[in-house]
Amino acid sequence: MKARHKRDDNGRLIGGALTVFMSRINKTDGCWYWTGRERTKGYGGFTISNKECLAHRVSYEHFVGPIATGLFVCHRCDTPGCVNPAHLFLGTNSDNINDMYAKGRYPLQRLRDMPRDEKKRFVTCA
Ligand SMILES: [Zn+2]
16 A cells, blocks of 8 residues: 555655645744634644545654653644644643643633633634
């Protein structure tokens, strides 16, 4: 299957998939802006082997390493469309919420009381 050769065993993009991925990034000294399709809420989308992936997660796996099950890839820069591996870090959902609080985006108590569906709208990691 040709599709198997888009990433190696460590999740690094190879061959044409890497070329296409890199061609969709507008690198600046700060953020690397995704210029490809937007998947949702400002996050870039990238298809690998017919699977719809989030561009910043693909970037993290390629440049940094595997993402353990259940972890989110968060943005230090708060720019969902950024795929600069230096701006990405792994977090749990509660890290995510604490991070939002630390950045003053939302009062912690209101976040804690918020219904799960509502909370999702404020989560910047995916
Ligand atoms: Zn960034």
